Structures are given as structure tokens and as C-alpha cells.
Amino acid sequence: MAHRERKRSFVDKLWNERYLFLLLLPGLLYFIIYRYIPMLGNIIAFQDFSPFQGFMHSDWVGLKHFKKIFEDSEVIRVIWNTLYLSFLQIAFAFPVSIVLAIMLNEVRNERYKRVIQSLVYLPHFLSWVVVIGIVTTFLKSEGIINQLIQMVFGIEPIPFLTSAHWFMPIIVLEVIWKESGWGTIIFLAALAGVNPHLYEAAVVDGASRMRQIWHITLPSIRSTIIILLILRLGSVLDVGFEQIFLMLNPLNKEIGDVLDTFVYYKGIENSDFSFATAVGLFKSLVGLVLIVGANKLSKKFGEEGIY
The missing domain is CATH 1.10.3720.10 (MetI-like)
Known part of the structure; x- marks a missing residue:
């Protein structure tokens, strides 16, 4: 019950301040799209990466x-x-x-x-x-x-x-x-x-x-x-x-x-x-x-x- 009330309180607060969060959205999207998502590509540091084989099929080489x-x-x-x-x-x-x-x-x-x-x-x-x-x-x-x-x-x-x-x-x-x-x-x-x-x-x-x-x-x-x-x-x-x-x-x-x-x-x-x-x-x-x-x-x- 207490958990549901806290969740409801958070949703209400989010809705009441929706315009402020809307102003935050462009900057947040910039960091997600151009900063965080590209970080997934760092896994190739642990592979012998080949563009033809891709991320999933390149050989893993650890800390080589x-x-x-x-x-x-x-x-x-x-x-x-x-x-x-x-x-x-x-x-x-x-x-x-x-x-x-x-x-x-x-x-x-x-x-x-x-x-x-x-x-x-x-x-x-x-x-x-x-x-x-x-x-x-x-x-x-x-x-x-x-x-x-x-x-x-x-x-x-x-x-x-x-x-x-x-x-x-x-x-x-x-x-x-x-x-x-x-x-x-x-x-x-x-x-x-x-x-x-x-x-x-x-x-x-x-x-x-x-x-x-x-x-x-x-x-x-x-x-x-x-x-x-x-x-x-x-x-x-x-x-x-x-x-x-x-x-x-x-x-x-x-x-x-x-x-x-x-x-x-x-x-x-x-x-x-x-x-x-x-x-x-x-x-x-x-x-x-x-x-x-x-x-x-x-x-x-x-x-x-x-x-």
C-alpha cells in the first residue's frame, strides 16, 4: 500500500511538473542518443572486430x-x-x-x-x-x-x-x-x-x-x-x-x-x-x-x- 502511494505521488509530481520535464527532454535525448547509446560500441575493444562479421560474430579476445x-x-x-x-x-x-x-x-x-x-x-x-x-x-x-x-x-x-x-x-x-x-x-x-x-x-x-x-x-x-x-x-x-x-x-x-x-x-x-x-x-x-x-x-x- 505504501509502495503504491509513493508511486502515485511520483506520477502526480511528474505530471504537475510536466512542462519542466518537457524543457529537459531535448538535452536528455541528446545525451541518450549521442553519448550513451554509442557507448555500447565499446565492446569491440574486447573483440577482433570485423565490420563484415558485426558485433555478434566477431571473435572475443579479452584484454588483448x-x-x-x-x-x-x-x-x-x-x-x-x-x-x-x-x-x-x-x-x-x-x-x-x-x-x-x-x-x-x-x-x-x-x-x-x-x-x-x-x-x-x-x-x-x-x-x-x-x-x-x-x-x-x-x-x-x-x-x-x-x-x-x-x-x-x-x-x-x-x-x-x-x-x-x-x-x-x-x-x-x-x-x-x-x-x-x-x-x-x-x-x-x-x-x-x-x-x-x-x-x-x-x-x-x-x-x-x-x-x-x-x-x-x-x-x-x-x-x-x-x-x-x-x-x-x-x-x-x-x-x-x-x-x-x-x-x-x-x-x-x-x-x-x-x-x-x-x-x-x-x-x-x-x-x-x-x-x-x-x-x-x-x-x-x-x-x-x-x-x-x-x-x-x-x-x-x-x-x-x-x-
Whole structure:
């Protein structure tokens, strides 16, 4: 009887809030159709999958492809490239959003502040195809940058786009330019919740602007920084397929090939679907472990974490 009443209560609540659930439906369908249903195809990581035999008739091989990940020297190189690039992005690109948010928070002219905000997060809405096109135009041998270098220093053009040494710095700078403004919005929202009386008390105590930032602003957004950092760690092996793919060429492929592009070349070009899927699953597992570990670590130090 009690079970029937609870069920009835749930149905009544569902019906009373049907319009809210209707608004939720498009997003829910998107995740079900494009995120969850395709996950069923991950079973080919445990098969020697053949498109002609299908999921049901391909031979099961257990963890064969996962063992191959650690035996293939090319995979080890690609994992190292991915981790190194991800570390560079976390070390250099992630703090830029925090710095930009703090700088904008210090601007008192609201009109000027809004203009700067719009300018810094506008690149987020550009596709990577457009961004790479702009970068290529500027950095090619006869581009503006090399023309300025020749004019000022009188040296030969620098092969920015074909040099392995320049690949990582250019990728990080592209991420900073394109995505830092978007991250700034989140930190500005966090800064809007800081109690202004804290700053007034600090001024009375004679604290400079830098001391106010260090002792009030940064501690106030510390939880937001930690949450975003945890989420970023979850995608530590996901450094962006489209950007890397568009920047790759035979001269920088050794240093620029990452897990995402490796899976593409193996799975699509070489038709090694099972091994490519195993690499993708491995990447997801590493991300899950890092998120759980970082979340527990943040709670150990007294922060809320993401769950």
C-alpha cells in the first residue's frame, strides 16, 4: 500500500511538473542518443572486430588490445606527447583565466569593463578551423610575423608551422587566446559573490590592492578554482582532436601526435577499430581515476569537491 502511494505521488509530481520535464527532454535525448547509446560500441575493444562479421560474430579476445597499449612503443610516445601538452595547458593556459578575471574585477569603469569582457571571450565562438586559418596566415614563411622578424632582425624566416620545437608553444598559445576569455566568465561570476565589506575592512587596515587580491580575492574563489581544476584533470588525456589534427604535418607529427589523433589514424585510416577503441577506453578510465582521486584529495584539504 505504501509502495503504491509513493508511486502515485511520483506520477502526480511528474505530471504537475510536466512542462519542466518537457524543457529537459531535448538535452536528455541528446545525451541518450549521442553519448550513451554509442557507448555500447565499446565492446569491440574486447573483440577482433570485423565490420563484415558485426558485433555478434566477431571473435572475443579479452584484454588483448589493452595489453598491446603498453607493448606498442608508438602508443607510449603518443601518451607522453598527450601528457606533456596537457601539463603545459594546465600550467600556462588555466591560470590565465584567473588572472584575467581578477584584472577585470579591478576595473571600475563598467562600460570599459564590458567591452574588454566581450573582446576576450569572443574568440571562444570561433571554430578551430577559423583559428588555425588565422594562425597559419600569420605564421607561414611569408606571413606577417616572419616579415616583421626579417624587417627588424634581418634573419631568415622561422618555420613556425613545420618545426617540432614550435608545435607545443603554438598549441598552448592558441588555447590561451581562444578559451581563456570563456573561463574568465566563470571566475567573474565567483568574484561577484565576494562580500564587499571584506575589501572595505582591508582598506581600513591599510592593505594595498595586491594584498587585498592575495588575502581576499583568491581565497574567495579558491573552491571554484579547485572544482574547475578537478574537471580539467578529468580530461588530461583529451587535448583537443580538431586543433591538433589541423596543425599536424609530416615534419611535426613525431612531437604533435596525441591520443586523439592516434585513435583517428588507427581506427579510421588503418581500420584497426578494436585497438583504437581500447585506447579510447583507456583514456576515459584514466580521466575517471584522476577525477575521483582529485576530488577525494580536495575534500581531504577541506574543500567541497564536485560531488
